[in-house]
Amino acid sequence: MNFLDQLRKAEADNASMLCVGLDPEPARFPSGIARDAEGIYDFCAAIVEATADLVSSFKPQIAYFAAHRAEAQLERLMAHMRAVAPGVPIILDAKRGDIGSTAEQYAREAFERYQADAVTLSPFMGFDSVAPYLQYPGKGAFLLCRTSNPGGDDLQNQRLASVAGQPLLYEHIAKLAQGAWNLNGQLGLVVGATYPQEIERVRELAPTVPLLIPGVGAQGGDAAATVKAGLRVAGGHSTGPIIVNSSRAILYAGSGADFAEKAREVALATRAQLNAAV
Numbered sequence: 358m359n360f361l362d363q364l365r366k367a368e369a370d371n372a373s374m375l376c377v378g379l380d381p382e383p384a385r386f387p388s389g390i391a392r393d394a395e396g397i398y399d400f401c402a403a404i405v406e407a408t409a410d411l412v413s414s415f416k417p418q419i420a421y422f423a424a425h426r427a428e429a430q431l432e433r434l435m436a437h438m439r440a441v442a443p444g445v446p447i448i449l450d451a452k453r454g455d456i457g458s459t460a461e462q463y464a465r466e467a468f469e470r471y472q473a474d475a476v477t478l479s480p481f482m483g484f485d486s487v488a489p490y491l492q493y494p495g496k497g498a499f500l501l502c503r504t505s506n507p508g509g510d511d512l513q514n515q516r517l518a519s520v521a522g523q524p525l526l527y528e529h530i531a532k533l534a535q536g537a538w539n540l541n542g543q544l545g546l547v548v549g550a551t552y553p554q555e556i557e558r559v560r561e562l563a564p565t566v567p568l569l570i571p572g573v574g575a576q577g578g579d580a581a582a583t584v585k586a587g588l589r590v591a592g593g594h595s596t597g598p599i600i601v602n603s604s605r606a607i608l609y610a611g612s613g614a615d616f617a618e619k620a621r622e623v624a625l626a627t628r629a630q631l632n633a634a635v
């Protein structure tokens with residue numbers, strides 16, 4: 358099954374648009390979980406087990422694993438997610454972007470080493486830096502478009518004087534993902550929940566691609582506004598799916614031995630907020 362079909366099935370099976378982000382920070386682990394690479398595995402495995410039936414996807418953030426020398430644990434966690442949540446797609450948040458020959462290695466890392474179903478990419482280096490990921494049949498790739506951080510304005514909201522219609526950079530990326538660059542039909546876009554007006558604009562320009570929307574929870578993005586902006590009906594057709602990510606607000610909902618139950622409670626509440634806004 359390709360990434361988009363997998364995503365739609367998980368959304369329907371778990372009645373969910375929620376993506377639980379796995380950003381394990383040992384300094385924030387409850388006592389009882391080791392603050393090392395093995396603890397990273399144990400912490401994430403407990404979160405996955407507690408939320409597997411509530412999500413449309415999981416999104417491990419590779420930086421947290423690499424920084425703590427926990428790549429082998431990430432590989433094991435990927436296999437554990439497959440076992441505990443069969444069919445739930447896994448988006449590796451790696452934000453890669455490099456010349457084609459190096460991108461081939463990054464694509465291999467994401468799709469062969471880690472067996473991810475989709476990966477996040479920076480489009481800054483152009484189409485030849487994205488193309489190697491599209492060679493993997495059925496795998497998804499999400500291009501950073503209008504990111505959730507305030508500094509996203511610095512480049513993404515600049516106008517491209519040389520492009521017809523003089524779009525903002527993020528508008529241009531949205532059009533490319535909807536059209537010319539979407540060779541395998543599995544491209545998506547990252548748009549921050551902190552900027553609902555921009556989500557709406559991206560939806561106008563890229564009506565059918567999936568949107569990965571981080572920024573709900575710890576960054577203060579509004580769940581209802583996110584759904585209203587990202588899920589629209591245009592000309593009688595509903596738009597592509599949205600994947601609303603929350604990491605820290607779920608991971609660190611509790612600080613005691615019941616951290617996984619607390620994480621489940623927040624995941625349940627977030628899923629309910631998203632569904633109520635449809």
Ligand SMILES: O=c1ccn([C@@H]2O[C@H](COP(=O)(O)O)[C@@H](O)[C@H]2O)c(=O)[nH]1
Binds near residue numbers: 380503505576602
């Ligand atoms: O624009 C972006 C792109 C990616 N992220 C990533 O999503 C999560 C958000 O974590 P929270 O704890 O829910 O804030 C994190 O992995 C970021 O690297 C993003 O926030 N914004």
